[in-house]
Amino acid sequence: MSWDPTGKVAVITGASSGIGEATARRLGRLGMTVIAAARREERLQVLADEVPGVVPHVADVTSTADVDALAARVAEEFGACHALINNAGVGGGAFDGRDDLDDALRTIDVNLGGTVRCMAAFAELLAASAPSRVVNVASVAGKLGVGPAAYAASKFGMVGFSEATAFAWASRGITVCQLNPGFIETEGFPQTQVKRTPAARVVGEPDDVARAIHRTLLDGATERTVPAWYRAFVVARHVAAPLYRVGASRIDRASGSRD
Numbered sequence: 001m002s003w004d005p006t007g008k009v010a011v012i013t014g015a016s017s018g019i020g021e022a023t024a025r026r027l028g029r030l031g032m033t034v035i036a037a038a039r040r041e042e043r044l045q046v047l048a049d050e051v052p053g054v055v056p057h058v059a060d061v062t063s064t065a066d067v068d069a070l071a072a073r074v075a076e077e078f079g080a081c082h083a084l085i086n087n088a089g090v091g092g093g094a095f096d097g098r099d100d101l102d103d104a105l106r107t108i109d110v111n112l113g114g115t116v117r118c119m120a121a122f123a124e125l126l127a128a129s130a131p132s133r134v135v136n137v138a139s140v141a142g143k144l145g146v147g148p149a150a151y152a153a154s155k156f157g158m159v160g161f162s163e164a165t166a167f168a169w170a171s172r173g174i175t176v177c178q179l180n181p182g183f184i185e186t187e188g189f190p191q192t193q194v195k196r197t198p199a200a201r202v203v204g205e206p207d208d209v210a211r212a213i214h215r216t217l218l219d220g221a222t223e224r225t226v227p228a229w230y231r232a233f234v235v236a237r238h239v240a241a242p243l244y245r246v247g248a249s250r251i252d253r254a255s256g257s258r259d
């Protein structure tokens with residue numbers, strides 16, 4: 001069944017910069033009502049002033065009360081949620097021991113905890129708005145275990161949560177996609193280290209992911225990798241583990257997680 005975005009309601013977390021902002025701009029231009037959530041109110045207001053259909057909403061995804069209030073507002077003011085894009089996220093440093101515990105738990109709480117909170121808060125409205133979409137912006141780091149350990153753990157968690165809910169929620173008319181980007185240059189992920197290496201040319205732009213999210217809304221895919229060629233590493237991880245380890249350790253070094 002074709003899924004026409006025009007006039008539909010989307011909620012995007014982490015919409016104040018990077019991938020979330022690019023996605024809000026793209027979906028707003030398509031004629032969707034876009035509830036753009038994040039903590040930096042002034043950034044959301046600029047976005048709403050520039051893009052018709054964008055509605056700013058301040059929320060911290062680590063707060064269950066904030067996320068429940070977001071869902072309650074969307075239900076009351078807009079009466080539907082056809083697309084939930086769980087994109088809010090933070091990176092993390094290398095995990096070397098006790099000094100890194102708070103940072104690790106915080107990374108997992110924002111990335112995985114925020115996704116779980118949002119899916120819990122919006123489950124009922126998504127079902128009532130079916131056919132509806134959930135797009136969880138995880139990462140290639142959620143398939144390969146490279147880069148900072150807590151970040152990889154948070155993204156592996158998002159991948160598993162997405163895969164299991166994709167099966168469980170299909171009967172309610174909700175598709176759930178794990179959308180896994182590679183290196184994208186944004187404020188939170190400047191890719192400084194990668195850009196100093198010969199791999200610099202693989203660094204993409206936020207709109208590459210926004211385009212993939214748009215495509216996922218249209219086709220209801222349950223998994224998408226951006227760009228798609230990173231999937232070769234994912235396949236190699238399972239079918240050619242020694243080869244994978246050589247490639248993955250190179251990616252790990254390039255990602256700068258040891259700096």
Ligand SMILES: NC(=O)c1ccc[n+]([C@@H]2O[C@H](COP(=O)([O-])OP(=O)(O)OC[C@H]3O[C@@H](n4cnc5c(N)ncnc54)[C@H](OP(=O)(O)O)[C@@H]3O)[C@@H](O)[C@H]2O)c1
Binds near residue numbers: 014015059060061110
């Ligand atoms: N860039 C990459 O290479 C890359 C690759 C794979 C996956 N990803 C994933 O893509 C997503 C977006 O990242 P990005 O690259 O676009 O980085 P970004 O520009 O730093 O954007 C991160 C967004 O998350 C929001 N955020 C952070 N903590 C939050 C919280 N506690 N509550 C609500 N919002 C919060 C930020 O807004 P406020 O600070 O205003 O709250 C911001 O809008 C993340 O999940 C990231 O893991 C990125």
